[in-house]
Amino acid sequence: xxxxxxxxxxxxxxxxxxxxxxxxxxxxxxxxxxxxxxxxxxxxxxxxxxxxxxxxxxxxxxxxxxxxxxxxxxxxxxxxxxxxxxxxxxxxxxxxxxxxxxxxxxxxxxxxxxxxxxxxxxxxxxxxxxxxxxxxxxxxxxxxxxxxxxxxxxxxxxxxxxxxxxxxxxxxxxxxxxxxxxxxxxxxxxxxxxxxxxxxxxxxxxxxxxxxxxxxxxxxxxxxxxxxxxxxxxxxxxxxxxxxxxxxxxxxxxxxxxxxxxxxxxxxxxxxxxxxxxxxxxxxxxxxxxxxxxxxxxxxxxxxxxxxxxxxxxxxxxxxxxxxxxxxxxxxxxxxxxxxxxxxxxxxxxxxxxxxxxxxxxxxxxxxxxxxxxxxxxxxxxxxxxxxxxxxxxxxxxxxxxxxxxxxxxxxxxxxxxxxxxxxxxxxxxxxxxxxxxxxxxxxxxxxxxxxxxxxxxxxxxxxxxxxxxxxxxxxxxxxxxxxxxxxxxxxxxxxxxxxxxxxxxxxxxxxxxxxxxxxxxxxxxxxxxxxxxxxxxxxxxxxxxxxxxxxxxxxxxxxxxxxxxxxxxxxxxxxxxxxxxxxxxxxxxxxxxxxxxxxxxxxxxxxxxxxxxxxxxxxxxxxxxxxxxxxxxxxxxxxxxxxxxxxxxxxxxxxxxxxxxxxxxxxxxxxxxxxxxxxxx
Amino acid sequence: xxxxxxxxxxxxxxxxxxxxxxxxxxxxxxxxxxxxxxxxxxxxxxxxxxxxxxxxxxxxxxxxxxxxxxxxxxxxxxxxxxxxxxxxxxxxxxxxxxxxxxxxxxxxxxxxxxxxxxxxxxxxxxxxxxxxxxxxxxxxxxxxxxxxxxxxxxxxxxxxxxxxxxxxxxxxxxxxxxxxxxxxxxx
Numbered sequence: 060x061x062x063x064x065x066x067x068x069x070x071x072x073x074x075x076x077x078x079x080x081x082x083x084x085x086x087x088x089x090x091x092x093x094x095x096x097x098x099x100x101x102x103x104x105x106x107x108x109x110x111x112x113x114x115x116x117x118x119x120x121x122x123x124x125x126x127x128x129x130x131x132x133x134x135x136x137x138x139x140x141x142x143x144x145x146x147x148x149x150x151x152x153x154x155x156x157x158x159x160x161x162x163x164x165x166x167x168x169x170x171x172x173x174x175x176x177x178x179x180x181x182x183x184x185x186x187x188x189x190x191x192x193x194x195x196x197x198x199x200x201x202x203x204x205x206x207x208x209x210x211x212x213x214x215x216x217x218x219x220x221x222x223x224x225x226x227x228x229x230x231x232x233x234x235x236x237x238x239x240x241x242x243x244x245x246x247x248x249x250x251x252x253x254x255x256x257x258x259x260x261x262x263x264x265x266x267x268x269x270x271x272x273x274x275x276x277x278x279x280x281x282x283x284x285x286x287x288x289x290x291x292x293x294x295x296x297x298x299x300x301x302x303x304x305x306x307x308x309x310x311x312x313x314x315x316x317x318x319x320x321x322x323x324x325x326x327x328x329x330x331x332x333x334x335x336x337x338x339x340x341x342x343x344x345x346x347x348x349x350x351x352x353x354x355x356x357x358x359x360x361x362x363x364x365x366x367x368x369x370x371x372x373x374x375x376x377x378x379x380x381x382x383x384x385x386x387x388x389x390x391x392x393x394x395x396x397x398x399x400x401x402x403x404x405x406x407x408x409x410x411x412x413x414x415x416x417x418x419x420x421x422x423x424x425x426x427x428x429x430x431x432x433x434x435x436x437x438x439x440x441x442x443x444x445x446x447x448x449x450x451x452x453x454x455x456x457x458x459x460x461x462x463x464x465x466x467x468x469x470x471x472x473x474x475x476x477x478x479x480x481x482x483x484x485x486x487x488x489x490x491x492x493x494x495x496x497x498x499x500x501x502x503x504x505x506x507x508x509x510x511x512x513x514x515x516x517x518x519x520x521x522x523x524x525x526x527x528x529x530x531x532x533x534x535x536x537x538x539x540x541x542x543x544x545x546x547x548x549x550x551x552x553x554x555x556x557x558x559x560x561x562x563x564x565x566x567x568x569x570x571x572x573x574x575x576x577x578x579x580x581x582x583x584x585x586x587x588x589x590x591x592x593x594x595x596x597x598x599x600x601x602x603x604x605x606x607x608x609x610x611x612x613x614x615x616x617x618x619x620x621x622x623x624x625x626x627x628x629x630x631x632x633x634x635x636x637x638x639x640x641x642x643x644x645x646x647x648x649x650x651x652x653x654x655x656x657x658x659x660x661x662x663x664x665x666x667x668x669x670x671x672x673x674x675x676x677x678x679x680x681x682x683x684x685x686x687x688x689x690x691x692x693x694x695x696x697x698x699x700x701x702x703x704x705x706x707x708x709x710x711x712x713x714x715x716x717x718x719x720x721x722x723x724x725x726x727x728x729x730x731x732x733x734x735x736x737x738x739x740x741x
Numbered sequence: 742x743x744x745x746x747x748x749x750x751x752x753x754x755x756x757x758x759x760x761x762x763x764x765x766x767x768x769x770x771x772x773x774x775x776x777x778x779x780x781x782x783x784x785x786x787x788x789x790x791x792x793x794x795x796x797x798x799x800x801x802x803x804x805x806x807x808x809x810x811x812x813x814x815x816x817x818x819x820x821x822x823x824x825x826x827x828x829x830x831x832x833x834x835x836x837x838x839x840x841x842x843x844x845x846x847x848x849x850x851x852x853x854x855x856x857x858x859x860x861x862x863x864x865x866x867x868x869x870x871x872x873x874x875x876x877x878x879x880x881x882x883x884x885x886x887x888x889x890x891x892x893x894x895x896x897x898x899x900x901x902x903x904x905x906x907x908x909x910x911x912x913x914x915x916x917x918x919x920x921x922x923x924x925x926x927x928x
Contacts (some may be wrong), residue, residue, distance in 0.1 A: 089775055089776045089778075089779060090774075091779070091781060091822065092779050092782045092783055092786075092819060092822035092823060093822060093826070094744045094784030095775060095780060095782070096781055096782075096783045096786045096823075098787075099787065100787045100788065100904055100920060101920060102916070103780055103784045103787065103897065104784075104785055104896060104897065104898065104920065105896065106774075106775060106780055106896065106897070107774060107895045107896060146848065237893055265923075266922075298878060305924065306926035307924070307925065307926065308882075308902055308904065308926050309884070309926070315880065342852065362880055362884050363881045364884055364885065365857060365860035365861040365864055365881070365884035365885065365886075366857050366858055366860070366861040401857075401861060404858070407857065407858060448856070448858070451858050452855075484854070496813070545864075681771060719927065741908050
């Protein structure tokens with residue numbers, strides 16, 4: 060694996076050197092200012108410019124490991140969903156479980172129910188308090204609508220709040236004034252069966268814009284490891300709108316709403332106690348699960364001066380899911396206020412306060428039930444963040460902390476300290492120490508999950524043994540103390556690079572501890588397994604990324620991530636399975652290499668080569684590493700029409716990436732796909 | 742991973758990269774696109790025709806127009822091309838300055854990439870001065886600057902804060918206001 064990476068990197072650099080040597084003078088294609096000044100203002104306003112929007116200056120000022128995926132990256136990636144896009148960010152582990160499920164994490168401890176990540180969409184948290192993770196299959200925003208995705212590795216809790224333990228992903232959609240006019244796109248292929256998007260944006264008045272969109276995606280059943288039908292088709296409709304207005308110079312108002320309705324095929328392995336008519340212990344159950352939901356969010360932002368601003372955000376979210384193992388419905392109201400101001404010439408302060416109320420209804424099934432079927436939880440929070448300029452424009456100290464009160468563990472304090480040094484605008488060094496927590500989820504507290512039944516004799520017991528995972532009202536917050544540092548450089552206009560190192564110290568991680576068995580009606584034994592905080596450990600590693608544009612028409616971006624994770628069980632816990640999930644459930648090495656060519660005559664050609672090391676153990680199954688390639692060719696026929704052809708995972712007919720932990724659904728493999736797409740702007 | 746497979750990957754990858762290499766040197770980018778900063782510089786130059794400074798802010802009809810540039814950044818650098826250009830008999834002078842206090846004799850102040858705190862003090866300092874402040878920093882006009890450049894769908898637009906312009910006694914021709922995005926303080 061290592062050899063391949065080295066070889067590829069060497070090869071690419073060799074190729075580039077060779078290419079660069081051929082046409083040295085071709086780098087700076089531009090139009091002279093003196094030629095442009097001859098044009099009228101109106102004509103200048105109509106010129107499409109090459110964008111410098113990848114402004115490293117803005118990134119350079121961040122004392123954290125940040126990676127930005129912008130609209131151009133999104134369009135040229137050929138990806139059809141958000142998790143696949145995240146594969147281009149270093150240090151982010153994305154593994155597909157089946158067509159509608161992914162395991163996504165940053166800096167390790169991955170899983171279908173990974174819970175150390177905060178994901179925000181337009182500033183609104185989209186993780187569910189049920190398991191502190193994200194239902195990625197409900198996030199089917201039209202990718203054309205996304206302005207950028209910011210991926211922050213490392214704790215962001217001091218600023219963003221609990222759950223931002225290993226990182227923060229912020230999905231930011233375009234302002235309505237950037238989506239004026241119409242857009243329709245449609246495409247399909249073998250597994251990416253069909254997808255259609257319609258968007259229309261219009262001016263409502265001098266300073267307000269409305270944009271509406273609708274999207275449908277349908278994926279066909281994939282293939283399992285034997286090449287058979289994996290029964291994992293996924294179908295989802297999403298609709299939404301965004302209204303942006305600027306009633307006065309300093310005020311902006313935004314109103315966003317969206318709705319989705321989806322269904323996805325799953326195959327469960329379910330367990331029960333044998334009855335008189337049914338002597339079996341388990342059976343395989345293909346089903347179709349359904350989910351739908353919607354949300355509404357309003358945000359007001361007032362610019363007071365260039366350094367001072369106020370913002371207020373209110374959102375409401377509702378969703379429900381119907382699965383064979385669980386019915387869930389949830390309503391969440393969230394309120395967030397922020398005030399940013401300069402103070403005393405050296406301080407750039409942000410403080411804020413927030414409140415969130417989340418109420419659920421969890422319908423019991425023979426497999427999963429909750430100790431309180433319905434519950435509402437409160438979360439109060441406040442934070443203070445001060446950026447102190449020690450040497451103007453050169454050295455700054457950032458101190459901040461978030462204070463939260465939740466219903467399970469009470470007060471949680473999550474501070475951080477950061478130092479950023481920019482000796483020249485091209486070079487940035489930073490370091491940080493932070494503490495963050497993952498507060499208990501509803502599941503950690505109240506779940507009763509009868510997840511397996513073992514026949515008698517299997518573990519030396521005379522009766523059928525039912526294994527039951529039990530929530531624990533005494534479950535404490537999982538805690539991290541993270542030490543990070545990084546270096547960013549803009550070596551020339553064409554080369555930028557970024558390196559980040561981290562050491563994460565975790566305590567009170569979740570594992571199972573064996574409880575007292577009990578006899579059920581004299582015919583079977585119930586073995587409870589309590590969720591406890593009996594694991595600690597550490598992870599360390601680094602990520603590196605570099606972009607290089609040898610020519611205006613060729614851009615290369617490479618990333619590499621290394622991660623090592625070591626975990627220890629505490630207090631006599633014997634839960635090797637979950638220890639190994641945390642220690643070996645994430646690949647050690649990951650790389651991504653993207654090349655984007657503008658071929659001329661409105662053709663674009665993109666190649667994306669990426670790979671990951673093996674997953675050592677996820678629920679005691681290991682998964683081999685892989686190297687795979689996506690290729691995309693597109694042609695713009697005039698300003699309005701774009702045709703593209705994308706091939707994904709071309710190197711192999713299919714490869715496995717992950718299996719789900721805890722909930723026994725059958726995984727499918729990631730297949731080779733080919734799809735075509737037409738985009739029309741009107 | 743078996744050795745045979747490793748070699749297969751290597752071969753595939755090499756082929757793809759070589760293929761890309763083969764087709765590259767032959768291609769040309771179609772229609773050269775000007776850079777963002779060059780377009781902004783040209784726009785600024787053209788805007789000057791639509792701006793009138795109060796008496797005293799600029800002397801005789803033939804005296805030069807001084808564009809001062811504060812802070813680094815591509816936009817500021819591109820402005821150098823305007824130095825020595827002629828506009829209705831006035832020469833354009835581009836001067837790079839290190840602090841806002843040096844902008845006293847400038848008709849136009851372009852704010853490049855500077856610290857956020859510095860922007861507030863620049864806006865404060867120019868508030869009572871007949872200086873056209875221009876920047877492509879986000880929300881510049883909203884925060885009290887006179888002209889802010891923004892990028893929208895790959896094209897350059899500009900925002901004019903007419904309240905700030907009035908306060909600073911800078912008259913902006915209605916033809917320019919017609920094609921600008923206007924912001925004003927509610928007062």
